[in-house]
Amino acid sequence: MFKSRYNITSILNVLCFFALFISNAQTKSTITGKITSESGKALEGVTIVVKNEYKGTVTNTNGEFVLDNVGNGNHIVQASFLGYTTQEKNINIASTNYNIDIVLKTELLEMNAVELTGKSKIRKINEQSYSVTSVSTKNLLNSSSDAKQILDRVPGVRILQEGGLGSNLSFSLNGFKGNQIKFFLDGVPMDNFGASFNLSSIPVNTIERIDVYKGVVPVWLGTDALGGAINIITNQSHNFLDTSYSYGSFNTHKASVNGAYTNPKNGFTFRGNLNYNYSDNDYKVLADIKDVNGNILETANVKRFHDRYRSVTARMVAGVVNKKFADQLLLEVIASGDDNQIQNGATMARVYGVITQESKSIINGLKYKKKDLFVEGLDVSLNSAYNINTIKTIDTLTGKVYNWYGEQINSNSQTDGEKGAPVSDLKFDNTEFTNQLNIGYLVNKHHSLSFNHAYQYFNRKEFDSKNPAKQAYFFPKSLYKNVLGLAYKYDFNQKWNTTLFGKAYLLKVNSSKEEGTNSETYIKNTILKNNIGYGVASSYFLLPNLQLKISYEHTYRMPLPDEIFGDGLLINSSENLGPEQSDNFNFNVGYNFNVAPNHHLDIKSTFVYRNAKDLIYEKVTVSSPQTNFENLAEARTIGIEGNINYKWKDFFNLGANVTYQNITDQADQTYSDYSGYQENFNKGARLPNTPYFFGNVNAGFNFKDVLYKETSLNLNYYLAFVNEYYLGWARYGNADDKATIPQQLSHNFEIAYSLKNNKYNISFECRNLTDEILYDKYRLQKPGRAFYLKLRYSL
Template sequence: MSSKIGNSVRISPVALAVVAAIANQSVAAETTEEALQLDKYVVTATQTSHELTTAPASMSVITGKALQETPVSDISDAIRHSEGIHLEQKGSNGRRGINIRGLSSAYTLVLVNGRRVDSNVSLIRGNDFDLSTIPVDHIDRIEIVRGPMSALYGSEALGGVVNIITKKGTNRFQGNASIDFSSPFGSDGGNETRNSISLRGPLVENKLFYSLSVDAQHRDAWTPYQDDPATANAQEDKLSPIEKKELYSVAGNLNWKINDQQTLDLDITHNKDERDGEFLQGSKSSITDQEIRRYTYGLTHSGQWAWGDSQLRYYREDMNFTERGASGAGKMEQTNQTVDGFVSKLLGDHLMTTGAEYRHTKLENARDFKTSGEATVSQKAVFLQDEWLINPKWSFTLGGRLDDHEYFGTHFSPRGYLVYTPTTALTIKGGVGKAFKAPSLLQLTEEYRLKSCGGSCFLRGNPDLDPEVATSYELGINYQQPGWHVGATIFRTDVDDLIQLQSSSQVVNNTRTYENVDAARIDGLELSAGVDLTRTVSLSANYTYTDARDKNTDEILHKRPRENANVRLDWQVTDAMGAFVRTHYVGEQEDSIKGKGDVDLQGYALTDVGVTYQLTKDLQLRTGITNIEDKTQDYDSDYGFSERGRTVYAGVSLSF
């Protein structure tokens, strides 16, 4: 395995890791950053730096530049067109989750600069608030790992990891201000605006740097069935398949370069996210009215020493939820505190990384914890990783993590990954890993009671639950030449002890609980390719096939499209103007519909077109239309959700 610096120098990732480990945390001189081209390198797979194509994992990267081309409400919009990704609909109010390789969003771990983001302890229904945590203009890139990463990150990384890496300040002052607007065709609402400003630069040259971003979004509820004579009753006229949203985010970073070996980062974010809408739940309408206020603080010390590298950090999330709606009015406070760190040292041809983590979560919820009003859980972990450069063509990464959970005890997650680069153009890699997902605090706590069954029963936690566990295998090949590339990956994931909510027929004393019952097998294939058709026109595409089945019955798992595909054509019309057209295809899937049983849902395609124009060196204009064919599903159809219809967008960005 090798990495390329510029066009001529080749070094191993092991050596690169010593030079540029923890790249997302440190601030180097601008000339060094340009020479190393660090944007071509990723850190999420190992917590050390690797070239994207030879990283020991299946990975994709979304750049900050790509985020500016189309309207992006949250992270799900940004990564929707990546291979292996499907946006699952979390209810009928327009909320979405990130499904990776056929595993639901509950198995996708969201990180910010490697720090876990987690509000799922408080809300178990339709929770997508974590995807709106960071202002879009504060994002430098998004790294996506497809496949299990519990060997490094523990629970929730069973399906994959989405790591949001933010911008850092340098010695050069930089700023950006953006205004974006989008509006569905017609008079049914759904208008969305986003205003943002981002500033970065030095407070003390060569010593102290800052980065600050502010983002404000407003989205009206989209009510395409208003005054529709086909609706069953007047109540449905108000239904909003996309709910109203008010979002305000502030993210800041201070980076102190203590000396040539040490840096100290202070990260502070504040996020306020309000949702309001009325949607169809079964045969009834349901009102959602929720608000989350999130405060995050992080302090990170990074060191690059003669003997190796180190990182030590503390971070804390304070979240206040207000909920009004189907589950009843209530207020919840969740606090997550984490201390973690690692050290990396080069021993011959082995880059050894070892670390530890301690997490403590406290939830205060008088509505659903009738006796004590709160619940807590603590967990700790240690991990060890060996990146072995066998020779210039072969490398092997072996690691494992031991988690100790307050409720269910210890769990070990090993992982091994082999990378072979016979030439600079060809990479063959594959591996096997075990991962787990711990039951949530609500699922584990017997005292917990939440209204369910339309208000006729309660959900109760089950302290006897075991973690869900998975074993995954993958083998991939990638070939790159100037002007074109192709890649293919096959994968299999076996999941046992899936946690499932008891069916309505199992209600006892008006109570339902959770149980370990299911086992699943997911087989899949990912294909990707790109080619420069001319000097100014390029074509790229990816395709994912997923066969997800119950291992006991061989029945197809619901709400998992068998196919997903993306095709994109880019045209650099002039030096200042660029245009694109892209199509996103969601294949057939199966679902269980009350009164109908299992139903096959037909696939559909969404096509977007867009134009960007660099009016001046610092001023960029963009416009386009998403879902140009106006493909939507009827709200009362078997889908249970509706894609937003044909929408026009426009935006302007000023750099300074």
């Protein structure tokens, strides 16, 4: 029965795929263009309106805009922007594509006499009824930051990293961590993109903005996220070139080339990204020097000696845009690979000197998008991807172990590798197919419907040349997942809108498990799960700039392949892992206003409530180098976050945010295979290894025409604070000797100089200015003070 259901689903996917290529017979055209100031500067957020057809949009960061489905004939195009004189142009469209460029003149008016009529894309996203924060990279392009560092400054977000560049990280959002948060690249799931394509390897130059959905996730993303979703939007400009190179401490190199070309006549478009990352990661750490039996001889500051990381990623997209049959029809290929030396296990208690892990990925994708397909108001999009990912983990050293000085010590075993398990040369061959279909229909200006179907198939083949006869490798490891969503949105007026939605989750997993207590004998294990979720999101403007938002969702998240099957390195398999569920509630208040001419304040506050059952969490002990995932019966999060941002003209900005989240175990009983049900002595205790109180402060100055015209000098300062929290359960042990992650305070400073309106750029950055000892995940020490120099060219 289950198998036939998925066969039907696959047939529907194929039928939908072919149906999208049937063109409609509408005589519609596309208007493109660019809006600049008199000095030639591209203007973002300019409102563009075709007056007689009531169609409109806003310009992107490059001042470009696209207006689709405009009827042929005479039209009036109006461009308006705060501080500039509104411009109107009469045009006559007789072909499918029309290009128009407009130069806006500065208008000298008193601030209280100007009414803002347009909203930027970032503001529109932030004003959705969902709890969402959209972060623009417009002022960060000269920074040596990556996607991880940008996100770590968002309220409610903490990224727990195991070390330097390329190391594993865990994303925390309002108490949910790791895989409970889903990641997307331009709307495509990144679940199995491979280790070489992650948050720390995506440079800021390739990113236009990052949308952070907290708690409730929109239907159109088509995901089973438990506590939120991150959508990374890459540069969508039709024509650009952006190259950069940075060099920094620990022999760190980052190079990036990004560009796009679009032919305005035939709609052909090509865009590509090439990113390279390398670091020795040989920073100093405070570590215990042990003998072969694990006895601590001394504690010393030593350099990491086996932590090199290098990766390369190439992304190519080609296709057509602005055609009658498709607003966008693109083929995409992403090829990436990395070579990672492994320095330690899940904690710093075990140090390695030879273990390595390599990964390679090929991702083939198809993207299709069409507004007003067949009938006006019917919008369709399709994102399909086929991923091939190979991961190889090598642990073949016997008879020797390492200490933190990098010295070899004779071990007590001639068969075990450095991990303390039999030697292995393990290879994973992962294949995955994902398909995202979105259909939206605007019934009228008050009512709209949207439907999403997300399908995922994952299969893994394992082989260990050192243990070729291991029985577990001969059992299938596959996962089938469907998520279906249906939403109805009611726009009562410009002040109030509400969205109701429902989701269906279907999961099938084929794997193996140990038969009884015999670790050498395995039997087939199949998991079938079906669940229903639902929710509501509503927004109301009490004042034009005072918005209230409330959202609720009963949601599920299915376990991922690595959580069930393990990763072959640090994560053991958990064959009986089940889905987790949560009731998520958000209440948001946002108010932005001018306190005086040229002085702007933006204030936001959010209350969060999460009640999660069967929560999937990573179980770690200080002494073990490996972890595994378990279901925690029940956990609750009650928290509040707030942020305030002040801006004076384009010269000075100051912002701060703070997050408090009390995440506690609420289960009455726990269950063990060995002892059955028993009283939960941790009920009411805060979850270990999870920050509960943290915040950020940022300040920046922007000086224009420094030394030369068309130049700018930017100074930015960032402060991050994390309060002390426990590594293990707080109720065990004495307060004086409990393992903790201490309070942390770090300072980063950036200076950037740009010439020719940001065409030529040079920047310098100092991270961890005061050289603090910083910890994150399982008290794994992060780099100390580091310096980076970046050169960037933009066209």
